[in-house]
Every structure is written in structure tokens, then in C-alpha cells.
Amino acid sequence: MPKEIPYKIYLEENEMPKYWYNVRADMKVKPAPLLNPETLKPMTKEELSEVFCEELVNQELDDNTREYPIPQEILDFYKMYRPSPLVRAYCLEKKLNTPAKIYYKFEGNNTSGSHKLNSAIAQAYYAKQQGLKGVTTETGAGQWGTALSMACSYFDLDCNVYMVKVSYEQKPFRREVMRTYGASVTPSPSMTTNVGRRINEEFPGTGGSLGCAISEAVESAMSRDGYRYVLGSVLNQVLLHQSVIGMECKIAMDKYGIKPDMIIGCAGGGSNLGGLISPFMGEKLRGEKDYQFIAVEPASCPSLTRGKYAYDYCDTGKVCPLCKMYTLGSGYIPSSSHAGGLRYHGMNSILSELYDQGLMEARSVEQTSVFAAAQEFARVEGILPAPESSHAIKVAMDEAIKCRETGEEKTILFGLTGTGYFDLYAYAKFNDGVMSDYIPTEADLAKGFASLPDLKL
Numbered sequence: 159m160p161k162e163i164p165y166k167i168y169l170e171e172n173e174m175p176k177y178w179y180n181v182r183a184d185m186k187v188k189p190a191p192l193l194n195p196e197t198l199k200p201m202t203k204e205e206l207s208e209v210f211c212e213e214l215v216n217q218e219l220d221d222n223t224r225e226y227p228i229p230q231e232i233l234d235f236y237k238m239y240r241p242s243p244l245v246r247a248y249c250l251e252k253k254l255n256t257p258a259k260i261y262y263k264f265e266g267n268n269t270s271g272s273h274k275l276n277s278a279i280a281q282a283y284y285a286k287q288q289g290l291k292g293v294t295t296e297t298g299a300g301q302w303g304t305a306l307s308m309a310c311s312y313f314d315l316d317c318n319v320y321m322v323k324v325s326y327e328q329k330p331f332r333r334e335v336m337r338t339y340g341a342s343v344t345p346s347p348s349m350t351t352n353v354g355r356r357i358n359e360e361f362p363g364t365g366g367s368l369g370c371a372i373s374e375a376v377e378s379a380m381s382r383d384g385y386r387y388v389l390g391s392v393l394n395q396v397l398l399h400q401s402v403i404g405m406e407c408k409i410a411m412d413k414y415g416i417k418p419d420m421i422i423g424c425a426g427g428g429s430n431l432g433g434l435i436s437p438f439m440g441e442k443l444r445g446e447k448d449y450q451f452i453a454v455e456p457a458s459c460p461s462l463t464r465g466k467y468a469y470d471y472c473d474t475g476k477v478c479p480l481c482k483m484y485t486l487g488s489g490y491i492p493s494s495s496h497a498g499g500l501r502y503h504g505m506n507s508i509l510s511e512l513y514d515q516g517l518m519e520a521r522s523v524e525q526t527s528v529f530a531a532a533q534e535f536a537r538v539e540g541i542l543p544a545p546e547s548s549h550a551i552k553v554a555m556d557e558a559i560k561c562r563e564t565g566e567e568k569t570i571l572f573g574l575t576g577t578g579y580f581d582l583y584a585y586a587k588f589n590d591g592v593m594s595d596y597i598p599t600e601a602d603l604a605k606g607f608a609s610l611p612d613l614k615l
């Protein structure tokens with residue numbers, strides 16, 4: 159007999175996952191390798207090690223090791239805020255009057271307010287192990303920079319964050335959290351790097367972009383001894399660290415004999431979704447069980463649903479390796495959607511490959527419908543969700559409503575990646591009824607596609 163399902167499912171300390179799961183090990187067709195933009199040959203370990211920490215490079219390139227034991231120091235840090243609760247959304251089910259059973263995994267229970275801390279602590283740990291002085295990174299909306307500054311202060315590492323200028327100006331509170339944890343925060347494009355000076359000259363007064371901040375952070379890391387660059391999403395190593403989300407879910411659900419029919423997550427660079435679905439996708443790839451996976455992206459930045467599967471630059475300055483992914487082109491400039499964390503032009507290469515093989519679906523949703531879902535969720539479940547997370551809420555609610563119509567008792571699991579306390583300008587726009595939806599036209603997309611490299615591979 160299955161046990162009665164509590165409102166919140168936690169794990170005991172001895173039940174916690176001890177390793178990260180690398181879904182690439184179970185993929186028959188592996189994701190495409192990163193390429194050197196000059197030679198067009200796969201990036202070697204040596205080349206990548208100039209930019210990234212060594213152990214993280216190993217993880218990035220490793221398509222075969224299934225399980226990575228989580229180092230004890232990281233397990234110790236995880237104890238501060240993990241396990242994250244797996245919540246049965248009884249109140250939401252009742253409100254929607256649905257026979258569906260809805261669960262969400264809530265990653266917002268830490269000061270950074272999102273899942274990003276799971277990978278930040280891992281990356282800071284390996285930087286420390288390597289004897290580095292510090293790390294550089296970029297942040298858009300600010301969640302990643304906050305998470306990294308927390309992780310760096312824990313391991314006593316210097317942390318330099320290039321923050322997209324518009325966010326730097328619009329989100330002074332995020333900036334102060336980072337500074338409280340000892341990070342130095344520079345608005346990007348800045349005058350401290352060649353690429354920043356070039357972009358400032360070409361586009362005077364620009365508010366910056368994530369792609370541009372990445373270029374600056376990479377240049378800054380490469381030009382200083384004892385520094386490496388770290389990235390909060392998109393890379394395969396980040397998905398690996400985020401698999402802790404899916405591992406905890408799987409252990410908790412197995413314990414109560416629950417099998418989700420569909421698993422839903424928002425997709426920016428793909429790390430929370432990839433981490434959430436990884437162990438379940440592994441079962442699907444091995445032919446053990448079947449699940450429906452749904453990636454949710456904003457209609458304003460639809461890399462999976464309307465992008466191309468191609469090699470592309472990861473950053474505006476074109477200093478990073480080329481990556482094969484679903485992309486809108488590194489020159490694509492999304493409209494100023496409020497889901498800052500979902501505004502990246504590309505998608506992680508593992509998820510891109512799984513999507514291309516038809517193993518995962520994708521949907522795009524419009525901003526106002528996302529905030530309407532966020533508001534409904536906040537009112538019944540008590541948590542004020544991040545706009546990014548609310549993309550997953552929206553599709554989970556849509557699916558639960560479908561169940562009401564068909565009478566199907568599906569079990570739905572979605573990732574609630576974080577809280578929205580720093581997104582109250584966006585909530586204000588929604589509450590004032592002045593939020594707009596922007597769906598790019600074919601012509602808008604064509605401009606982005608024109609920036610794709612012509613590689614003649």
C-alpha cells in the first residue's frame with residue numbers, strides 16, 4: 159500500500175543523493191562537441207582549461223561516466239538548504255478542481271532565491287581545489303551572481319560579477335546582496351575590458367546583454383593570473399550539478415510509490431529543467447519507464463520552438479567556443495521580457511539533442527498569461543514565484559485543466575525554480591494592467607538567424 163502523501167515530502171539525511179547523475183552516459187546519440195571557432199575542431203581539454211577550472215572541464219567533456227560522487231564539502235553545504243521540499247499542491251488541485259495530482263519541487267529556499275546555488279557551490283569548490291584566487295562571471299537578472307557570491311564567500315574566493323547594465327540599474331537590491339557576500343559587481347558593458355570598450359563605442363548608451371557580459375567576464379578571467387570563468391547555465395557541467403534536483407525528486411517519489419506522467423520545467427539555458435528531468439530521462443533512455451517531458455520558454459525568446467539546431471556563438475563578443483544547440487542566433491535581441499533568466503538566445507546542447515530526437519517537447523507561453531498563473535499560484539500555494547518559474551506553473555496548470563476536461567488522473571511534476579521578491583516591478587506592471595506581450599515576427603527572427611556563423615561543416 160502506498161503511504162499517505164504528506165503536503166511536503168522531505169528526505170532523511172541518509173536518503174539524500176550521494177552522486178550527480180550524468181544523463182549523457184545513457185544517450186545513444188551524444189550531444190555535439192564544443193568547437194574551437196578558429197580551427198572548427200572539437201575543443202580540447204587544454205584549450206578549455208585556459209578558461210574553465212580543470213575538474214569542471216573534465217565534467218564538461220565527459221559523455222560516459224554515469225555517476226559523479228558529490229564531494230563531502232559540497233554535501234555539507236547542501237545540508238544548509240537541501241533537501242528542497244517536494245510539495246503536493248493540494249490547494250492548487252482543489253482550486254483548479256482537477257483530478258490531476260500536482261507536485262512541485264521548490265528551489266527558492268535559500269538567499270539566492272533559486273536553484274542556481276546548486277551549481278555555484280560546486281563550481282566554487284573546484285576553483286578552490288585548484289588553488290585559484292577567484293572567479294569571474296556574468297549575471298543578467300542577478301540570481302546567478304547572487305548564488306556565486308554566496309558560494310565564493312563560503313570558500314573564501316574572490317568573486318567578480320559583470321552585471322548586465324539595465325539590471326544593475328533596475329535591481330540595486332540584488333547588487334547589494336552580492337556585495338554583502340563580498341563580490342565586486344561591475345555594470346556591463348564596462349570600460350574594464352577590450353570587448354566592453356568596443357561595444358560601448360559601437361553602441362553608446364547601451365543597456366548591455368547577457369551575451370556581452372559573458373564576453374567581458376571571459377576576457378577578464380583570461381587576462382588575470384589565478385582566475386577562471388564560471389557560467390551559471392547552458393553548460394553540460396551545470397546540468398550535471400543540477401541533477402541533484404531530479405535525484406531528490408526521484409528518491410522522494412519512489413519512497414511513496416509515485417510515478418509522474420509528465421515533468422515540466424522552464425527553460426532558459428536549460429540547467430534546472432535538465433537537472434530535474436535527468437534521472438527520469440535516464441529511465442526513458444534505458445527503456446525502463448516512459449515519461450512526457452515539457453520545456454517551457456517565453457514566446458519572446460523561443461529558442462526551442464522557433465529556433466534552429468545549429469552551431470552558434472555562445473556570446474556576443476564571439477570569444478567562447480561554438481556550441482551546437484537550438485538557437486535564435488547570438489545576434490538575436492529579445493524584447494525586454496521580465497523573465498530575465500529566460501532571455502538567452504540558445505539552449506544547452508544535451509537538451510537540444512534530446513529535443514531534436516523527439517524525447518522532449520517544448521511550448522512557448524506569453525508573459526501576461528504567465529503572470530496570471532503566478533498570481534493564482536501565489537494566492538493558493540502561498541509562495542510568490544519567480545517569473546521564470548511561473549512559465550512552468552502556467553503549463554502545469556494548463557495540463558491540470560485538461561485533466562479536468564478529460565477526467566484523466568495524471569500525475570504532474572514541475573520545477574518551481576525560485577521566488578520573485580526581486581521581480582516586483584514586473585508584478586507591479588501586471589497588477590497595473592500595463593504588461594504587454596511581444597511575440598517576435600518572422601522578420602525579427604530572421605535578423606537573429608543572419609548572425610549564425612556560416613561554418614560549411
Ligand SMILES: *Cc1c(COP(=O)(O)O)cnc(C)c1O
Nearest residue numbers: 391426427428429430499546576
Ligand atoms: C536562471 C533561472 C532560470 C533559468 O535558468 P535555467 O538554466 O534554464 O534553469 C529559471 N528560474 C530561475 C528562478 C532562475 O534564476
